[in-house]
Amino acid sequence: MKGSKNKKLIVISLLILILVFENLILHINNYTVSAAAPQLLYGDVDVSGEVNSLDYALIKSYLLGNITDFPDVNGKKAADVNGDGSIDSLDISLIKSFILGIIERFPIETPANTFAKGADISWLPQMEASGYKFYNNKGLQQDCLQILKDYGVNSVRIRTWVNPSTDKWNGHCSTNETIALAKRAKNLGFRIMIDFHYSDSWADPGKQTKPAAWLNLDFNGLMKMTYDYTYDVMTKLRNNGILPEWVQVGNETNNGMLWEDGKASNNMKNFAWLVNCGYDAVKAVNPKTKVIVHISNGFNNTLFRWMFDGLNSNGAKYDVIGMSLYPDKDNYPALLNQCLNNMNDMVSRYNKEIMICEIGMQYNYASESKAFIIDMVNKTKSLPNNKGLGVFYWEPESYPGMNGYNKGCWNSDGKPTIALDGFLN
Template identity: 60%
Template sequence: MKKVLWVYSGLLLLIISCSSKGGNPPPTPPETYKPPVVSAAFAKGADISWVTQMESTGVKFYDKSGNQQDLFGLMKSLGFNSIRLRAWVNPANGWCNTADLVAKALRAKAAGMKIMIDFHYSDSWADPGKQPKPAAWAALDFANLTTTLHDYTVSVMNTLKTNGITPDWVQVGNETNDGMLWEDGRASKSMANFAVLIKAGYSAVKSVSSTTKVIVHISNGYDNSLFRWMFDGLKTNGAQWDIIGMSLYPSVDNWADYDSKCLANINDMVSRYSTPCMVVEVGMPASSPDASRNFLTDIITKVNSVSGSNGLGVFYWEPEAYNWQGYGLGAFDNSGKPTIALDAFGD
């Protein structure tokens, strides 16, 4: 009996010991992230205009498991349904010229994506701090400048059409906070001139594709006074547009405030001009993927919530950029894989 009790006691101690060491309850599984639920028509987009240039240098892209993927297919698998591509008139190295634009648009179409064309009306970057004319347009008087903008836009649209591509959206100008084609089209100098250029771009797009929506795009989507100044001025001068486009680049610390102000601005634009809105550029440091995902989840949710389905979409600007030209606001890690930030665009 003592032996039986001793064995029983030993087994009991062994069970207790195992329970205290290796028999702990299983750890609570990590929280499962759920991307925002949006309408079927909501554009979950990315501007990946750098892709062909990156590929030409040997840059490759990988899914989260480390499998090499074509970038367009990879973006589709991550939940994106739209691609934005910039158009430059005569860039020195050829990237983003019409031929390069068409090559990328064909890949986007093959991947089943909607397409946005972003006309910079420049040979290189046009943004709030600079809106340089293409070199070939520099000496033109304003009347000929307007005609040239119109004809160039028609030419690019027709080239896309010949290749079976009808853009869903076209931007006439990029981040035109103070107009474009400076100095003739600088809005603070002559809002009337800027409006004439916008009308020329609008009519050019519609002459090729009446269904394509035309966007006027300015940055700082949180700045309602800037947007009122711009669109009051354009409206007064008879300009036309279908969608108001915005950029939004908050920091890790202020994104919640920026998002709230952006939503208020969108609601004001919808009410004031009876115009839907789209956030056509966002970004946040790739080194802060958790904060970026929180930001993206929030802004996508807010834009989708705009009444009357007047919040049309959100586009990430060059998420695929990693170790590339010093740009730090992409959403891929240094091994070429997407970070969790892009989970916000998932299905």
């Protein structure tokens, strides 16, 4: 009997050992499967489960050539946090900003269909160089871009001029300055729009002056220069880690650009061909960048139909219809309704996406301006099939009266007005 009991105990013990062993094998197999396909966390090149200083050091070592690969098979993919297909100094800057808490996500993690709440910030470098300071609503001095970001602004627009002067407010915006500002904004996680004026200074409905260096070109030469210049700027941006999400080919081109050759009322075909030169150059550098044709007076449906009927009949290529709207405190509800009707008509008539590239209102009517921004955003979002891409405020950081402009969102004490609250909704 005693021997029989011992045999039973041995059998039971063996069964227990087999079950334990099988469970261990199953656990190992599960671990192997999960380890073979870890969930990608951008910036986490060593697959530690977090982005930290070790990841920063590894990517820096990779760029310096001290290492040729990362600890994990997905390391290179995880290191490309701005999604431009390469690992470079911009990725290092973004990871540093993430670790320091300056940004909460990387550009590659920002969905392309996220509504753009934007600001044209082209004056900012010259304001800073002139001693202007920026304070948040608690009175603490901060980087203006960080203040804008804290108000919900997620995109910036930067104008670029061909051979600008060094005039404080009517110059600068050169290619190199455009790149520097774009890199700075990108490092803070902003999406980028580049606004080509194709001029040495302001281009708008009242003037579309050719760059001085282009004055003696015939039309074929003008088309080639438009392509070459656009391609050059876009290539330099790309080489600095900047792939703009949107590019304007011309600024407020109500009657074309590069007058007189590209004046639409004289020769719509010429204007269409110039648009195509810019379009082709943009797409040659980055096919994903959306090209915008930008017209002011977004409430004027007659103007928009004339322009885009004309461009379409002459084979113009573009992705987005851009608009400006600068109402005052009394007429903004009416103009906004007209603008909404126009936007819906553009979507229905041409099946194009819409971007509100510029808005503004008198700074001293901040409550009305806030309501205007909220309404503008909501109306743009209401377009069918998500055709409304975003809304950009023009130079919100400008102080009252700066260069004669009074439609910013800042007070003379360096603090933002409540108008910016409109982007928080």
